[in-house]
Amino acid sequence: MIIEFDSDVFRWAAREDSAWFFTAVPSELGHEIREIPRPYRGFGSVRVRARIGGTEWATSIFPLAETDSYVLPLKKAVRDAEQLVDGGPVTVRLEVLDG
Structure with a gap:
């Protein structure tokens, strides 16, 4: 399964x-x-293969307790390569590897 979506970057707010x-x-x-x-x-x-812009990597998405959805972690190397900032827009392509 391959999905594409637009979303926003956010910082995990559990700790300042x-x-x-x-x-x-x-x-x-x-x-x-x-x-x-x-x-x-x-x-x-x-497990997923994620792509943002020209950056692709293998990772996992995790359930988001408040919704019926998931979150994709954005490691620093990806944020730097794609110039992603807190609150900024992002276009994501995910290939679900499990299933």
């Missing part, structure tokens, strides 16, 4: 000194991902 940044998968797409039969992984994660 957090250096963790994410973007959220829209809930309608998150619901579709949840429907894919797959083995359970730690924290309910789902």
Whole structure:
């Protein structure tokens, strides 16, 4: 399954000194991902291949408790390469590898 979406970058707000940044998968797409039969992984994660601009990497998305969706962690190397900033827009392509 391959999905594409536009979202915003946000900093994990649980700690003020957090250096963790994410973007959220829209809930309608998150619901579709949840429907894919797959083995359970730690924290309910789902393995994906992500692409933002010219940067592609293997990672996992994680369930977002408040919604029926997932968040994609954005490591510093990706944010730097693609000039992503807190609150800024991002276009994401995800290939779901589990399932």
